[in-house]
Amino acid sequence: MLYLFASCIALLFGPLFYRYFSSGSGLQKGLDGFIFVSLGGLVLVHILPELLEHGGFITLLFVILGLWGPTASERVFHRYSDLTHNITLILGIGGLLLHTITDGGAMVISQQDNSPILALGIILHRLPVGLAIWWLLKPQVGTLWASVVLVTMMALTAVGYFAGEQLIHQLSIENTVYLQAFVTGSILHVVLHQPHGEHETDKQGKYQYQAGIGSLLGLGLLALLLLMDTGGHAHAHHDHAHGVEQFVGWLLTISPILLLSYVLAAIRFKLGLQPQHPNLALRWLQRLIGPESLIITLALLGPWFALYQVIGIAIIAGLLTWNNTKLTDPHTNMPESAARFGFAHLVDRSAPWIIFSLLLANLIGHPSVPLENPALQVLILLLVFIPMRFCNLGAAVLALALFYSGWNQVAVAFSLLAAPVINISQLKLMSWQQGLILGGVLLMAFIVADLVPLTSSYTLQLPESVNYIGLAMISLLFGSSLLRLGPRKFLSRMITLESEHKHDHGHHHH
Secondary structure, three states, rough: OOOHHHHHHHHHHHHHHHHHHHHOHHHHHHHHHHHHHHHHHHHHHHHHHHHHHHHHHHHHHHHHHHHHHHHHHHHHHHHHHHHHHHHHHHHHHHHHHHHHHHHHHHHHHHOOOHHHHHHHHHHHHHHHHHHHHHHHHHHHOOHHHHHHHHHHHHHHHHHHHOOOOOHHHHOHHHHHHHHHHHHHHHHHHHHHOOOHHHHHHHHHOOOOHHHHHHHHHHHHHHHHHHHHHHHHOOHHHOOOOOHHHHHHHHHHHHHHHHHHHHHHHHHHHHHHOOOOOOHHHHHHHHHHOOOHHHHHHHHHOOHHHHHHHHHHHHHHHHHHOOOOOOOOOOOOOOOOHHHHHHHHHHHHHHHHHHHHHHHHHHHHHOOOOOOOOOHHHHHHHHHOOOOOOOHHHHHHHHHHHEEEEOOOOHHHHHHHHHHOOOOHHOOOOOHHHHHHHHHHHHHHHHHHHHHOOOOOOOOOOOOOOHHHHHHHHHHHHHHHHHHOOOHHHHHHHOHHHHOOOOOOOOOOOO
């Protein structure tokens, strides 16, 4: 009973924190950053891998439908955008309510197994959930209905706690995996797009520091939950710690090499190889390979992948230079200092892509997602690359993570060459003939990667202590970037979310 009582109290912290943090715009942005990172990270690192384990690849389709379906509906039926948004919100809240029943059942399991770590993990992860409920609902429907939802959530937790194994089995993830996947996408949608217009109060970005503080606190809570997840029993008897451990293992492996890449970037900036170089060919080489991303490929994928990347990028850069193709998303507000370029400017541009690449590979590279055919793997990657603007470091990290996930070397090689250049923004700056030639070059590279073995045993193995030091330093760099930009601006380079999808639903709180 103590666990049940504590889990209900954890939900009540939501209104308390909201009341305090909504007293000023800066604190409000901090609250937004906390929920954005903690709840979004909980879904991406903790919930989605478990759903994939039970539902396979189809799970991702339901998540995408829940995530992008409301956006598409609002564009098609613009007059009914309010209704679409409210339905999405109801689905997201409904999913969280459904999840609370399994929370109650999991607390019974933690008592039976004498596992206080599991119980503490459940209680802690309800902190951002309670806060998110209040954050999403109070500005929309008022205090009364937000309170009703919280009370319902506590009641359903008690139902899960007392109902016994039969009800828990009926609501288990095996029986509701696709519904949970769709609802998970809906939760991501309402978290990703600020639901009640607070972004309009900070057009000058003067509260990004507070948003960064909130996101770092959310990141700390998320890290604590994941450490508990790997240390004890998995939530509700489903051991999905493998995905979390894999994610942390990748971070440890790449961190020292990534740090070396930023050092190399600062050096080449000092030597005059800068993004605003007058030579178009050198600008393209910087966009496509850095050359700092080559360090990651050489050290962790081996010399043959590195040679393949150098030759492929040289051909693509030569082709784009010959056609006088402009670069999309040029570097702006360039620092004068080489150190600031390597360890601040470039970190701001690459950190979101590196985190996204690891999360993406952790999902599509999951053992339960059977994408063994190289052509199918490349097709999936193509669908990811086209709407986004990958940087070269993000492409190298994605290729590495896919390689570690057991993907075919064709898909790994394709990531190295295509990710930084195949996107809708860049393709718009090309004629159809130029795009066709680029496609032909990538197809030839695809064939070469299929015929020539690129794997190598000559990869760098660093001591574990060095990996941990590297991870600590990279965490500081990425954390400082979050502080400078805030979480939404931190991610804004990946997809122009605010310009493509603005939630102006005409709510009466303006």
